Amino acid sequence: xxxxxxxxxxxxxxxxxxxxxxxxxxxxxxxxxxxxxxxxxxxxxxxxxxxxxxxxxxxxxxxxxxxxxxxxxxxxxxxxxxxxxxxxxxxxxxxxxxxxxxxxxxxxxxxxxxxxxxxxxxxxxxxxxxxxxxxxxxxxxxxxxxxxxxxxxxxxxxxxxxxxxxxxxxxxxxxxxxxxxxxxxxxxxxxxxxxxxxxxxxxxxxxxxxxxxxxxxxxxxxxxxxxxxxxxxxxxxxxxxxxxxxxxxxxxxxxxxxxxxxxxxxxxxxxxxxxxxxxxxxxxxxxxxxxxxxxxxxxxxxxxxxxxxxxxxxxxxx
Numbered sequence: 001x002x003x004x005x006x007x008x009x010x011x012x013x014x015x016x017x018x019x020x021x022x023x024x025x026x027x028x029x030x031x032x033x034x035x036x037x038x039x040x041x042x043x044x045x046x047x048x049x050x051x052x053x054x055x056x057x058x059x060x061x062x063x064x065x066x067x068x069x070x071x072x073x074x075x076x077x078x079x080x081x082x083x084x085x086x087x088x089x090x091x092x093x094x095x096x097x098x099x100x101x102x103x104x105x106x107x108x109x110x111x112x113x114x115x116x117x118x119x120x121x122x123x124x125x126x127x128x129x130x131x132x133x134x135x136x137x138x139x140x141x142x143x144x145x146x147x148x149x150x151x152x153x154x155x156x157x158x159x160x161x162x163x164x165x166x167x168x169x170x171x172x173x174x175x176x177x178x179x180x181x182x183x184x185x186x187x188x189x190x191x192x193x194x195x196x197x198x199x200x201x202x203x204x205x206x207x208x209x210x211x212x213x214x215x216x217x218x219x220x221x222x223x224x225x226x227x228x229x230x231x232x233x234x235x236x237x238x239x240x241x242x243x244x245x246x247x248x249x250x251x252x253x254x255x256x257x258x259x260x261x262x263x264x265x266x267x268x269x270x271x272x273x274x275x276x277x278x279x280x281x282x283x284x285x286x287x288x289x290x291x292x293x294x295x296x297x298x299x300x301x302x303x304x305x306x307x308x309x310x311x312x313x314x315x316x317x318x
Contacts (some may be wrong), residue, residue, distance in 0.1 A: 108252025
């Protein structure tokens with residue numbers, strides 16, 4: 001998300017430097033400067049250079065030079081990683097103090113609710129250049145797709161159990177699982193034990209155009225997370241590629257799905273199965289939901305999100 005918005009800021013005429021602790025390819029070509037794992041000297045120099053220091057997730061490690069130099073800074077909260085402190089919890093109390101010292105942005109109403117300070121809600125964008133739906137008259141050939149890390153909290157086992165429930169109602173949809181993670185072997189074993197081997201395919205990780213092409217071939221994208229997702233860019237990507245979205249109701253995921261799909265209570269296999277059955281048996285409903293996509297996706301376009309940030313940044317300048 002940071003890279004997508006950095007490109008938009010540059011396109012709109014602004015100079016951008018991205019500071020990150022992640023390693024990467026030093027020869028990569030970008031329209032903006034990237035400082036990877038910056039030294040203290042580089043950090044001070046970059047903060048002194050900028051007009052606004054934007055923290056895309058609060059980092060105590062890098063924000064203190066901005067405080068020393070009295071540089072305006074804005075914090076975006078990508079999740080509820082900063083719960084209200086209980087008892088003596090110095091780390092969390094420092095974070096909550098910092099949140100009160102700078103304007104806060106939350107990516108969803110659910111994330112905003114995790115903080116005592118008021119937050120401007122600006123959702124994350126999706127890459128509209130890559131994820132888009134081709135004009136088509138016929139329905140996509142494939143049924144269901146899951147995209148994400150293969151970890152317990154993503155609820156893949158719930159989805160597989162829901163497929164068993166659907167078989168009891170004479171429905172045998174095919175499911176494509178895209179992603180990697182430590183639970184892949186366990187999920188493949190569960191597929192075998194449930195007798196779903198002929199209808200479930202594991203494709204491993206896919207990205208960008210290859211992922212977008214896969215999404216356009218499916219009717220429904222499922223995000224069955226057990227926990228409360230802060231937001232749901234993967235749902236936006238699926239919707240942009242013509243899928244109806246079915247996701248768990250906790251957290252910010254419903255804000256990403258909007259009028260383009262259905263939600264179900266987190267962890268409720270029967271409710272997930274009913275939602276999938278309703279969607280699979282009602283192509284006219286799916287057509288109505290996908291028709292809502294352009295209006296819904298408009299506020300998540302990179303240019304729109306970038307302009308919202310720039311308006312906030314300008315309001316902080318002397």
